[in-house]
Amino acid sequence: MNPLISSYNELKANRIDLWFIDPLQLTNFSDDYIKSILSPDEITKFASFKHKEAQQIFLITRLFTRLILSQYVLCSPINLQFSRNKHGKPELLGNPNNIRFNLSHNNHLIVMAVTINDDIGCDIESPERRISILPISKRYFAKQEHQALSLLTSEAQQQLFFKYWTLKEAFVKAVGVGISLGLDTFYFNINEVDDKQVIKLQFNDTYPLAKHNNWRFYQKTLNKQMLAICRESSIEQSINYIDAQSLFKDK
Known part of the structure; x- marks a missing residue:
């Protein structure tokens, strides 16, 4: 587990965790690493992309999402499950502590805002x-x-x-x-x-x-x-x- 977070209990109602990374720092993922993080459905979708840039964006954002949220629900990233509302907004399933999140990205930065209980959105x-x-x-x-x-x-x-x-x-x-x-x-x-x-x-x-x-x-x-x-x-x-x-x- 990341040493910055010892458990989801540290995420209080008056705090937003804003995770960020420069996607240009992330290259050359091994096949074994990808398979240890992404779900089988995500791996299939990743392989289906025809354009390398779109494929890379998909890969990094999915890795980013799973690695971060696993810090809060204390389980392996590959075991996280998601649903989407009718407008496409993703939500975390099996989430008794009601972790809420939202992600935004461009070619220079990826961010994810994480909180508990409340609706949240972010954009860059x-x-x-x-x-x-x-x-x-x-x-x-x-x-x-x-x-x-x-x-x-x-x-x-x-x-x-x-x-x-x-x-x-x-x-x-x-x-x-x-x-x-x-x-x-x-x-x-x-x-x-x-x-x-x-x-x-x-x-x-x-x-x-x-x-x-x-x-x-x-x-x-x-x-x-x-x-x-x-x-x-x-x-x-x-x-x-x-x-x-x-x-x-x-x-």
């Missing part, structure tokens, strides 16, 4: 990606966010766009329905108060779900990537950042 994006900000925000974001972006230019506009983007993705993943919720049905106000970022979620009339849940948001730059975490909780959270590199020492 590279804030350096060059995209057509205003056309995208006009089509997909709430009008309040598009208007806020329209008042900015250059780097400030770029940064705010990816703050909105990651917060929105983290939220819809925590809710468990994905972007089918409608990214324009809710919006964020982000302000600086006493050198601290204050994030407020607000809803438009078209938002289809309950509006009284206690959603909490956390955002920072991690390894040059924009990170957002959303958790439904009535209490303030501390975030424990854990480098997952040591989990792969036997690869």
Whole structure:
């Protein structure tokens, strides 16, 4: 077991464990190692990929997920079982301590947020990606966010766009329905108060779900990537950042 975690009992209701790793650090997995971690179905799917890059992403994220969650339920990674809700969000089966998790990745970083009991979502994006900000925000974001972006230019506009983007993705993943919720049905106000970022979620009339849940948001730059975490909780959270590199020492 990883020495950073002695048991799931250390994961308290007021803490989120945020595991992270640079996928470029992970190469050359042996066949025996893969077979010792992944399920037979995952190995079959891994072998079915035609494109090497997609195959590698699938492999690393599945290894990452199993190795981390096995730290909390105290069993072998290969014995973990999962289900998915109707929108595709994975959940851990045989989970009496109600470990909840969510994963996000790109070519530069993989992260997984782990907590207990509460719905959680996370997202990362590279804030350096060059995209057509205003056309995208006009089509997909709430009008309040598009208007806020329209008042900015250059780097400030770029940064705010990816703050909105990651917060929105983290939220819809925590809710468990994905972007089918409608990214324009809710919006964020982000302000600086006493050198601290204050994030407020607000809803438009078209938002289809309950509006009284206690959603909490956390955002920072991690390894040059924009990170957002959303958790439904009535209490303030501390975030424990854990480098997952040591989990792969036997690869």
